[in-house]
Every structure is written in structure tokens, then in C-alpha cells.
Amino acid sequence: EITQPGLTLGFRVLRRGSARDEEKLAKDIVDAIAELGPTFIKVGQALSIRSDLLEPVYCRALSTLQDSVPPYDTNEAKQLILEELKLDSLD
Numbered sequence: 165e166i167t168q169p170g171l172t173l174g175f176r177v178l179r180r181g182s183a184r185d186e187e188k189l190a191k192d193i194v195d196a197i198a199e200l201g202p203t204f205i206k207v208g209q210a211l212s213i214r215s216d217l218l219e220p221v222y223c224r225a226l227s228t229l230q231d232s233v234p235p236y237d238t239n240e241a242k243q244l245i246l247e248e249l250k251l252d253s254l255d
Contacts, residue, residue, distance in 0.1 A: 183221070190225030197229065202236050205229050 197208040211218060212226035242254060 186219070186221045187225070190222045193222065194225045194228055197226075198234055202241075205233055 194208065197204045208226045208229045212223055212229060215223050218226070246252070246254065
């Protein structure tokens with residue numbers, strides 16, 4: 165589901181601004197990706213090396229997802245897998 169902040173951020177990406185605005189926007193995108201969780205972080209990591217698709221300012225910002233990613237609780241991940249696969253345990 166795409167939320168209003170996601171749409172707003174998307175439109176801001178399409179509208180070019182000053183270098184300072186671009187850096188702020190790039191940081192905002194990284195923050196939004198980090199909040200969305202592991203799947204989006206992985207996509208951000210993959211995009212960070214695609215300088216053929218993104219401007220350097222976005223690649224630099226996304227590359228921070230390579231090193232400084234918020235931790236994801238292992239127990240929460242296991243519980244999610246169990247629920248999705250309708251299993252009682254992973255053993």
C-alpha cells in the first residue's frame with residue numbers, strides 16, 4: 165500500500181531542485197526506506213550501485229544502507245516466517 169508520505173516523496177524525486185535540496189531529499193528517501201523494513205532496505209542497497217539509473221547524490225545516500233542498517237529482531241523474523249508458512253516451528 166502506498167501512503168500519502170510515499171506519494172509525496174515520489175513526486176519530490178521527480179521534481180529537481182538545488183543540490184542542497186537533492187541531498188535532503190536523498191536522505192529523506194533513505195530514512196523512509198529504513199522505516200519500511202528489510203525488503204525495502206535490500207532494494208535500496210541494490211539501487212545504491214546503479215549509477216546508470218540514479219543521480220550520484222542518491223547513490224551516495226543509498227550506499228549508507230550498506231553499512232548502517234537498523235537491526236531487525238530475529239525472533240520477529242522467525243515468527244513472521246512461521247505465520248506466513250503456517251508452521252508450528254522451524255525445526
